[in-house]
Amino acid sequence: MLETNDDRLFVPDLDDDDSRPFWEGCALGELRVQACASCSQWRMPPRPMCPRCRSLDVTWVVSSGRGTVWSFVVPHAPLLPGYTELAPYNVIVVELNENSLIRFVGNLVLGPNAPINSIDPATIAIGEAVAVVFQRVNGIALPFWIRAPS
Amino acid sequence: MSIKDLTAVVGIGQTEFGRLEQNELTLACRAISLALDDAGIAPHEVDGLASSTMEPNREVEVARNVGLGDITFFSQVGYGGGAACGIIGHAAMAVATGQCNVAVAWRGRKRAAKSSRPWTQASTRIADKNMWSRPFGMLRPVDEIAMLTRRYMHEYGATRDHLANVALASRAHANRNPNAAMYTKPMTRDAYMDSRWISEPLCLFDNCLESDGALAVVIARRDRAADTRHEPVIVHAVAQGLPPQHQTMTNFFNDDPLRGPAWVTARKLWERADVGPRDVNVAQLYDAFSPLIPLSLEGYGFCERGEGGAFTDNGNTQWGTGALPVNTSGGGMSEAYVHGFNLIVEGVRQIRGTSTSQVENAQVSLVTSGEGVPTSAVLFTKAR
Ligand SMILES: [Zn+2]
Numbered sequence: 001m002l003e004t005n006d007d008r009l010f011v012p013d014l015d016d017d018d019s020r021p022f023w024e025g026c027a028l029g030e031l032r033v034q035a036c037a038s039c040s041q042w043r044m045p046p047r048p049m050c051p052r053c054r055s056l057d058v059t060w061v062v063s064s065g066r067g068t069v070w071s072f073v074v075p076h077a078p079l080l081p082g083y084t085e086l087a088p089y090n091v092i093v094v095e096l097n098e099n100s101l102i103r104f105v106g107n108l109v110l111g112p113n114a115p116i117n118s119i120d121p122a123t124i125a126i127g128e129a130v131a132v133v134f135q136r137v138n139g140i141a142l143p144f145w146i147r148a149p150s
Numbered sequence: 151m152s153i154k155d156l157t158a159v160v161g162i163g164q165t166e167f168g169r170l171e172q173n174e175l176t177l178a179c180r181a182i183s184l185a186l187d188d189a190g191i192a193p194h195e196v197d198g199l200a201s202s203t204m205e206p207n208r209e210v211e212v213a214r215n216v217g218l219g220d221i222t223f224f225s226q227v228g229y230g231g232g233a234a235c236g237i238i239g240h241a242a243m244a245v246a247t248g249q250c251n252v253a254v255a256w257r258g259r260k261r262a263a264k265s266s267r268p269w270t271q272a273s274t275r276i277a278d279k280n281m282w283s284r285p286f287g288m289l290r291p292v293d294e295i296a297m298l299t300r301r302y303m304h305e306y307g308a309t310r311d312h313l314a315n316v317a318l319a320s321r322a323h324a325n326r327n328p329n330a331a332m333y334t335k336p337m338t339r340d341a342y343m344d345s346r347w348i349s350e351p352l353c354l355f356d357n358c359l360e361s362d363g364a365l366a367v368v369i370a371r372r373d374r375a376a377d378t379r380h381e382p383v384i385v386h387a388v389a390q391g392l393p394p395q396h397q398t399m400t401n402f403f404n405d406d407p408l409r410g411p412a413w414v415t416a417r418k419l420w421e422r423a424d425v426g427p428r429d430v431n432v433a434q435l436y437d438a439f440s441p442l443i444p445l446s447l448e449g450y451g452f453c454e455r456g457e458g459g460a461f462t463d464n465g466n467t468q469w470g471t472g473a474l475p476v477n478t479s480g481g482g483m484s485e486a487y488v489h490g491f492n493l494i495v496e497g498v499r500q501i502r503g504t505s506t507s508q509v510e511n512a513q514v515s516l517v518t519s520g521e522g523v524p525t526s527a528v529l530f531t532k533a534r
Contacts, residue, residue, distance in 0.1 A: 010284040013277035044403055045282050051395065070402070071301035074350035075293050083287050088347070091288045093297060093402045103402050105283040116287060121350065126304045142285055 002113040002135040008082030011140045018046045021060045026141035031065040031132045033102055034058055044102045063102070065132035066148060067094040070103060074121040089117040094130055094145055109133070109144050116144075153246040154422060158375040158382035159238075159530065161189025161368030162495045167331050167486035170260070170362035177364035178207040178258030179215045185366040186216070190379040191252055194219035196368075198250030200241040202489060203228040207258050223250040227390075229398055231438050231520030232411065234490040235528040239388035241369045251374065257491035258364035283400050292357060292439060294399045295522060296349040299441040302408055303351060305456065308444060310351065312459030314342040316440040316476075317355045317483055319468040324480025326469075327506040331359055332484040356440040358482035365491040367498065372533070383501040386514075386531040387423040391415030392524040399523060412449025412521040419527050420451065427451040430529075431512040432475050432500045434493035436520040437482045443467070445521045469507035478507040493517050494528070501530050 014020055018034075025032035034046040038055035049056055072092040077084040089107065096102040110118035112133040129150035134141045163184025165177050172180075186193060196218045199209045203226045213221055223244040227236040234257065241253035276284050288294060302308055321337040324330035337355065345354040375382035391414035395404040420426055427450060435446040444458025452474060453461045465471035469478055479485045479496035486492050497517035499505045518527040 007274065010274050010276055010289075012281035012285060013275040016277050016281070019281060045279060045397075071297050071304070073288075073293055073296040073300060074347070075287060075289065076347040076349065079287075079289055083289060086287070088350075089287055091283075091286055091293060091297070093301075101403070101405060105286050105288055105400070105402065107286050126301070137285065 001141065004135065004137050006082050007138065008080070009137055011138050011142070014140065018048055022046060023140060025060065025062070026134050026143055029134055030062045031143055032060040033063050033096070035061050042099050042102055044104070064097055067096045067130055069093070069108070069124065069126050069128050069130060070095040071126060072108070072124050086115065086117045088121060090119060090121050090124055092124070092145060104143060106143055106145050109146060111146060152422060153243055153385070153388070155384050155386055156246040156372065157242040157369050157385045158372050158533070159367050159385065159498045160370050160375045160378040160380070160382050161185040161191060162366070162498050163188055164329070164365040164492070164495055165363050167329065167361045167363040167488070174206045174258045174260050174263060174364070175211055175215065177260070177362065178212060178256055178366070181258065181364035181366040182212065182216050182254055182256050185254065185368050188379065189368040191368055191370070193217040196252050196254050197221055198223040198241060198244050198253030200225050200227070200237045200244070200253060200255040202226060202230070202233045202237060202257055204230055204233075204489070205257060206263060212256070223253065227526070229524040231436055231490055232523035232525035233519060234494055234526070235388060235517055235519045236390045236526035238367065238369070238385065238494060238528050239390060239526060242385045242388060245369055245371055251370065253369045254366055255369065256364065256366035257489050259488050260362045261360035279397060279400065288400070290349070291399060292352055293349045295439045295441060296352045297402065298407060298522065300351050302441060302445065305408065306459065308459030310343070312444060312462050313356055313440040314339050315462035315467065316437070316443045317342055319462070319465070320437065320477045320481045320484040322468055323478050323507045324484035327479050327485060330480040330485040331361060332480060352439060352441070355483070358438045358487040359484070361486035361488060363486050363488050365488055365495050367494060381502055382533055383498045384531045384533055386425075386529040387419050388526070388528045389415045389418035389422065390524070390526040391418065396524065401522060408445065410445060410449065410521045411523065411525040412446050412518065415525050415527050416450045419529065423529050425514050425529070429514050430474065430516045431514050432478060432509040433516040433518070434478070434481065434497045435476055435518050436490045436493060437477055438487070438520060440483065442521045443476060446518055449521060450516065450518060450527070469509070475507065475509055478505050478509070490519050497528070497530050501532055
């Protein structure tokens with residue numbers, strides 16, 4: 001797993017009880033989705049209560065980690081320090097194959113060990129197939145995405 | 151009960167816009183003071199205050215400076231650019247229901263102030279909803295709206311030319327408004343197309359200005375408005391909206407992210423009003439980013455879904471040529487960005503007949519706050 005250490009980069013706060021199992025899954029190479037233990041509906045982002053049945057009981061399912069690009073942007077400098085140096089890079093929203101309402105913000109990278117500016121943004125297309133990979137930023141595993149056969 | 155037509159805007163005030171020396175509190179107090187003078191109402195008569203949760207100037211400071219009397223109603227509305235029309239709504243509801251008699255609503259803002267740029271202040275450990283976007287380099291509001299914009303262009307065939315229509319109409323209006331920051335700076339379509347990227351597909355001129363300034367309005371019951379200095383501008387209808395499963399700004403997670411809070415706000419607004427979209431003579435649509443105009447045109451029912459881009463063609467939103475002049479003071483993109491409060495004041499001027507791009511005999515004036523966040527809208531009409 002690619003390791004990047006730069007304390008200017010943003011990472012999730014693992015003290016958040018609702019989301020911690022997601023990030024723990026990333027460290028194990030799993031893209032987990034929170035699901036209601038009572039009515040089984042998947043939800044993203046994670047939260048304490050099921051908006052469908054109001055159950056507080058939660059389970060986590062391991063998804064395929066396969067999806068398609070729903071949309072993408074290309075931020076240009078000036079940005080915050082740590083990101084300005086990488087710009088222009090891409091940010092994508094991925095729609096999961098199993099459930100089109102489960103979406104993740106991420107970055108398309110050339111390979112599991114490539115940075116977020118490793119893809120020519122002009123080649124990115126809405127609808128293209130992607131698969132999850134994981135990279136560690138400041139010790140925390142985060143999901144990134146590579147191109148996948150559709 | 152309905153508050154339809156029970157209250158009126160009886161005073162407006164504003165500072166100059168641009169890069170200003172005075173601090174936020176000074177700017178806010180000046181705007182409020184000017185609005186009270188415009189109304190011909192003394193400070194001690196003010197007993198209601200409404201503002202934004204992002205307003206840096208608290209009620210106690212405003213009241214101590216302007217010399218207000220006993221305040222019996224004070225309220226704030228959240229969600230940044232979605233708040234302004236809701237602030238008018240809170241003030242109007244309070245006046246209409248007797249919680250207060252004369253309310254002041256205001257917004258003062260400086261671009262360099264910490265409160266104006268929350269995205270630059272964050273700790274690098276993200277505990278809120280932004281943990282799902284910021285670690286991936288989605289840092290600024292423009293990146294979040296650009297994501298919706300790309301999807302919108304993909305689904306409906308909207309183009310950069312449509313977004314340029316929005317920017318150019320606002321600039322043309324600003325070029326007629328001496329108070330606008332861009333009064334002396336015309337813009338061409340080539341200049342738009344050649345400007346630098348901020349977050350593709352959005353370029354520099356798809357973004358609002360960064361401005362210092364403050365604006366205020368005074369709201370009273372219609373009977374009190376009988377002896378104020380100017381023709382009262384009636385608060386005909388007002389609405390706020392927050393639809394199911396909406397996540398403000400990073401709204402990528404529900405079944406229809408392009409159908410934002412404007413839609414539910416519009417439904418309630420038109421339900422409460424005696425008029426519909428076809429009766430609107432002039433509109434001020436919140437424009438922190440140009441794509442919010444086509445999305446708002448669709449949400450508020452001026453065209454069908456996906457037709458908001460094409461609606462802006464042929465100068466259709468431009469004063470003098472268009473069926474629906476939009477952002478006639480120059481708006482957030484070319485007059486000033488004061489969280490949409492300048493749109494409120496311009497919406498009032500259109501009914502008074504004092505805009506620099508005045509729509510002849512305007513009877514119905516729509517103002518909206520930001521699409522893409524929990525939002526609000528207000529309809530101003532002439533006294534009938
Ligand atoms: Zn459930």
